[in-house]
Each structure stands twice: as structure tokens, then as C-alpha cells.
Amino acid sequence: MEPLAEVSLEPGYRLDRYELLCKIGQGGMASVWLARVAGRHVERLVAVKTVLPEHANDVGFRSMLFDEARIAAAIDHPNVARILDVGEDAEIPYLVFEYVAGESLNLLHRTLAAEGRRIPPAVVLRVLADTCAGLHVAHELSDPQGNNLGIVHRDVSPQNILVNDHGVAKLIDFGVAKAAGRIAGDTATGIIKGKVPYMAPEQALSLPVDRRADIWSVGAVAYYLLSGSYPFDAPNDAARLIRAVSDEAPPPLPPEIPAPVSAVVLRALSRHAKDRHATAAELRAALEDAAMRSGLVATHEDVARCFAENLKPQIDARKRMISRASISSISRDSLRSLGQFKTGDRSEARFGMIVEDKNGGTVATAIPMGGDSKSLRSRLLFGALGGLAVSLLVIGAFKLGSSTARTPPPPEVPVTAAAAAAPSNEVVEPASTATEEAAVEEPPTIELPSSAEPAAASSSAAAAPSPPKSKRVTTKPAASTKPATTARPTSDDTIF
Numbered sequence: 263m264e265p266l267a268e269v270s271l272e273p274g275y276r277l278d279r280y281e282l283l284c285k286i287g288q289g290g291m292a293s294v295w296l297a298r299v300a301g302r303h304v305e306r307l308v309a310v311k312t313v314l315p316e317h318a319n320d321v322g323f324r325s326m327l328f329d330e331a332r333i334a335a336a337i338d339h340p341n342v343a344r345i346l347d348v349g350e351d352a353e354i355p356y357l358v359f360e361y362v363a364g365e366s367l368n369l370l371h372r373t374l375a376a377e378g379r380r381i382p383p384a385v386v387l388r389v390l391a392d393t394c395a396g397l398h399v400a401h402e403l404s405d406p407q408g409n410n411l412g413i414v415h416r417d418v419s420p421q422n423i424l425v426n427d428h429g430v431a432k433l434i435d436f437g438v439a440k441a442a443g444r445i446a447g448d449t450a451t452g453i454i455k456g457k458v459p460y461m462a463p464e465q466a467l468s469l470p471v472d473r474r475a476d477i478w479s480v481g482a483v484a485y486y487l488l489s490g491s492y493p494f495d496a497p498n499d500a501a502r503l504i505r506a507v508s509d510e511a512p513p514p515l516p517p518e519i520p521a522p523v524s525a526v527v528l529r530a531l532s533r534h535a536k537d538r539h540a541t542a543a544e545l546r547a548a549l550e551d552a553a554m555r556s557g558l559v560a561t562h563e564d565v566a567r568c569f570a571e572n573l574k575p576q577i578d579a580r581k582r583m584i585s586r587a588s589i590s591s592i593s594r595d596s597l598r599s600l601g602q603f604k605t606g607d608r609s610e611a612r613f614g615m616i617v618e619d620k621n622g623g624t625v626a627t628a629i630p631m632g633g634d635s636k637s638l639r640s641r642l643l644f645g646a647l648g649g650l651a652v653s654l655l656v657i658g659a660f661k662l663g664s665s666t667a668r669t670p671p672p673p674e675v676p677v678t679a680a681a682a683a684a685p686s687n688e689v690v691e692p693a694s695t696a697t698e699e700a701a702v703e704e705p706p707t708i709e710l711p712s713s714a715e716p717a718a719a720s721s722s723a724a725a726a727p728s729p730p731k732s733k734r735v736t737t738k739p740a741a742s743t744k745p746a747t748t749a750r751p752t753s754d755d756t757i758f
Contacts, residue, residue: 271295271312273587274594277351280310280358281594283587288314289435291323296361296584298591307584308346311357324355331357333413334436336403341396343424343434362432365573365580368420371487373572383519384560385568386487387553390480392431393423394546397480400436401473401542414471417456418479420487427577429566458499459492463507463533474535477545481530481538484549488523489515493531509533520556523549 271293275282280297286309287294297310317323331348338344347358367389371381397418403411417435424432456465462478465471485493493512494505512531515524526548532538539545553559570577 270315271354273590277310277312277354277356278349280308280356281591282310283307283591284583291317292327296587297358298588299358307361308358309343309361311359313355327355327357330436333400333403333411334359337396337400337436339396339399341392341431341433342400343432359434362424362426362434363580364424364426364432365569365576366421367423367425367431367483367487369576370425370569370573371420373576375490380490381487382560382568383488383523383556384553384558385565386484387523387549387558388429388560388562388565389423389425389431390484391546391549391553393418393433394480394542394549396431396433397473397476398542398546400433401476412472414473415476415479416465416471417460418476418483419457419460420483421457423483425565425569427566427570429562429564429569431565458502458506459486459494461503461506462535464535466503466507472535473541474538477530477538477542478532478535480542480545481527484527485512485515485531488519488527520552520558522552522555523558526552 271282273282273284277297280299282295282297284296285293286296292311292313295310295312297308298305299308311327313320313323313327328348331345334342335345335348343362344360345357346360349356349358367381374380397415400413400415403413405411413436415433415436418433422433422435424434426432456479458466460479460482462471462475465475482493492502494502494510496502496505511533512528515527526545529548530538530545539548
């Protein structure tokens with residue numbers, strides 16, 4: 263097996279039955295990929311989390327990934343992203359969880375802040391109340407003997423709260439969660455885990471923490487989204503920590519925030535854990551009550567609409583990314599079949615895909631990457647030549663069929679002439695009507711000399727002041743396959 267440090271994860275790489283499509287996130291210890299898993303009758307998209315190559319030999323990081331899987335897999339709640347699988351392939355540990363088709367709360371805040379706006383308070387309260395619902399289930403988890411596991415997320419932040427396209431909040435990333443029986447053990451002395459602006463004072467001081475540390479974090483998120491600044495803001499994280507662990511109270515929220523909402527948020531940010539809400543369920547109830555009393559009630563549909571209206575470019579870009587990644591995956595499947603790939607055999611030819619968006623269309627180009635590219639090029643060349651030969655045969659057959667099916671030309675029309683004895687200026691034409699003449703092209707005209715006395719006709723033509731006209735016999739093409747009816751000749755008529 264290849265050591266993790268020597269493996270370069272890229273689109274098309276397969277971890278067991280999961281094909282990586284594109285990277286959708288990266289943190290300090292792991293990266294997250296959109297992946298495809300093929301089932302018997304249906305395919306679905308999932309998110310795959312893997313340890314970064316630079317931490318390949320760090321047993322602690324690998325253990326943290328498995329700890330996250332063990333903790334989160336036991337949580338079954340609509341407001342927590344579900345863990346679907348965990349495994350290791352080619353010494354690459356990975357964690358598979360549901361793909362949340364949505365955007366983070368942090369992205370919405372930053373987008374609106376760039377325009378001088380903030381998320382509507384009703385939307386903030388709805389999303390955080392849902393987050394508390396998921397947190398409470400995690401806090402209440404027990405082992406088979408009924409002992410509480412003491413799970414604490416320790417990294418509740420706008421980055422770790424996703425909102426799907428239906429307006430439902432999903433809490434993610436239990437990677438630094440505290441829980442009894444962790445393989446990697448608890449936080450070492452002097453090491454702080456989490457994001458400083460949302461870190462409870464006791465967590466910042468590396469003191470023992472319980473679920474009320476997450477309560478403080480939810481309060482910090484609410485304060486940040488409602489006011490646009492951190493509860494204990496400062497130029498850097500060190501200064502923020504100093505302010506957070508002091509007895510200083512955070513500044514009041516802006517005056518436009520209703521008093522019931524401010525009271526709930528500031529209580530959650532109490533310096534001492536005993537002064538906060540006791541559970542996440544209690545905080546959820548307080549947020550919903552404050553929203554009701556302040557007229558700031560929002561439904562999931564309202565939340566979804568807020569995200570869709572303000573993040574339309576980002577949502578469209580995400581959907582295009584998924585579409586391109588899926589097209590590339592389908593192309594790789596075809597090329598893998600042509601190149602006789604074997605899933606999991608890294609020595610076989612592999613392909614990278616360059617996907618371009620040209621004039622609104624998506625173009626996928628296959629690039630051979632490793633393996634027996636010479637033999638593969640030969641197979642591709644012979645395949646292309648074979649396809650060209652078949653195309654030429656089809657075109658030839660089509661042209662041959664077209665020529666044989668062409669309508670045959672009309673038969674020649676017999677031409678009649680007047681009798682030689684007739685006067686030289688007489689014109690004899692096939693019988694027809696004016697309507698028939700107008701319906702056909704201009705017929706050809708044939709000049710015929712008189713057959714009775716050619717020489718005399720010639721001389722008389724020269725002497726006469728008004729020379730007689732030559733006999734003109736006009737022919738017309740038949741309107742059908744039958745010969746056209748002509749004037750009946752006399753016994754002296756000549757038929758040409």
C-alpha cells in the first residue's frame with residue numbers, strides 16, 4: 263500500500279467504493295470532498311473527509327477522525343449532518359457523511375456584510391434554534407449502560423452551521439468534540455481547540471468543560487450575526503482571549519434588536535457557566551419565545567428564501583460545480599471501460615478531466631495520467647479509425663439510396679410537323695390549352711423548312727417583300743408519364 267504522504271488525492275481517485283469528484287472544503291487537519299457512491303439501482307452524492315497528507319504520520323490526527331466518526335454516528339437528528347460510513351483505504355482514513363446541499367451561515371453573513379447589511383434577526387433566531395435542537399441530542403447521548411457520554415462540540419461557529427436549500431440548519435464537524443472514551447484522549451495541556459471568538463472562557467483557559475460551553479458558543483454566534491462584531495472584539499485572538507476570560511461583560515446589542523432577544527443572548531454569554539441556560543433545549547425554547555414576543559418568527563421557507571435571494575451566484579456556482587464534476591465522472595467511467603481500468607489498482611492508466619464552460623455548454627476533455635498510455639493511445643486511434651470507416655459507409659449507403667430513389671426524367675414528347683403541302687406560313691402545334699402552357703416552362707422551338715419545295719421557298723423568301731415564316735413546330739414536355747396528345751397528321755405529314 264502507498265503511504266498516505268505519497269498519495270495525491272485528485273478527482274477520480276477512489277477510496278473503496280467512493281469516487282472523489284471535487285474538493286469542497288479544507289481545514290487545519292482534513293479536507294472534504296464531494297464524492298459519488300454507486301449503488302445497485304441508484305447513485306448518490308456524499309461528503310468524504312480525509313486527513314491532510316502532511317498529517318499522515320500523526321497518529322493523533324488519525325485518531326481524532328475516527329473519534330469524530332464514532333461520536334457523530336451515534337447522533338440521529340435532522341439538525342446534525344449524519345455519518346454514513348468510516349474506513350481506511352491505502353492507509354488513508356476517511357469519514358463519509360451526508361452531503362448537505364446548501365451554504366454556511368458564515369457565507370451568508372460575509373456576503374451581506376460586504377454590502378453593509380446583516381442577516382434578518384428572524385432568520386438568525388430560526389437557524390440557531392434549530393442548531394440548539396441538534397446540539398441537545400448530542401449532549402444527551404449515553405453509552406449502552408445509560409451513562410451520559412458528556413459530549414461537547416467545542417467548535418460551534420457560523421462556519422460549522424450549514425443551511426440546506428430547504429432552510430434546515432445542519433450542525434457539522436465534531437472533530438474536536440469532547441467525549442468520554444475518546445481514542446485520541448482529551449485536549450492536552452496548553453492546546454486550545456476551537457475558534458477563539460466563539461470559545462467559552464473556561465474552554466479558553468483549558469478548564470474542564472461541559473455542555474454549557476456550547477451554550478456560550480451559540481450566544482457568541484448570535485451576538486456576532488445580530489451586531490456584526492464579536493462579543494469580545496480585539497485586534498487579534500490573544501487579545502480576544504484576555505477579554506473573554508476577564509469579568510468584563512460584552513457590550514449591549516444594537517438598539518434595533520428587541521429587548522427579549524438581547525436578554526437571551528447576553529444570558530448565554532454569561533462569564534460563569536452556572537449563570538447560562540442549563541441545556542441547549544432550554545436555550546432553544548428561550549430563542550423561540552423571544553422571537554414570538556418580538557414578532558420575529560421565521561419558517562424554514564423564509565430561511566431558504568433568504569439564502570436563495572442573497573446567495574444566488576454562489577448557489578448557481580455550486581450547482582455548476584456539481585454538474586461538471588458529475589459529467590467528468592461519467593466521462594471517466596467511459597474511459598475507464600475503454601482503458602480496461604481496475605478499481606483500486608493504482609498502476610493502471612488513470613485519467614484527469616479538464617472541464618471547461620464554453621458559451622453556456624460544458625466540455626470535458628480526458629487527459630491520460632500514468633499507466634500504459636502508449637497502448638491506450640493505440641486503442642483510442644484504432645477506435646477512432648473504426649468509427650470513421652463506419653461513418654463513411656453510412657454516408658455512402660445514404661447517397662446510393664438517394665440516387666436510386668430519384669424520380670426518373672419525363673419521356674420525350676413526339677414532335678409533329680405540318681404536311682409539306684401546307685402553306686409555308688402555317689404553324690402547327692400540339693393541342694393544348696392556355697392554362698397548360700402557363701403551368702409548364704417555356705418549351706423549346708424547332709425551325710423546320712418546308713419539305714415540299716425547299717429551293718422555291720428559299721428563293722421566294724429572298725424575293726418577297728414580306729418573307730414567309732418558316733414552319734415552327736413547338737413541343738411541350740408531358741405533364742405525366744404518358745406522351746402528350748398531338749394534332750392528328752394527314753397522310754402527307756412527316757413525323758420526326
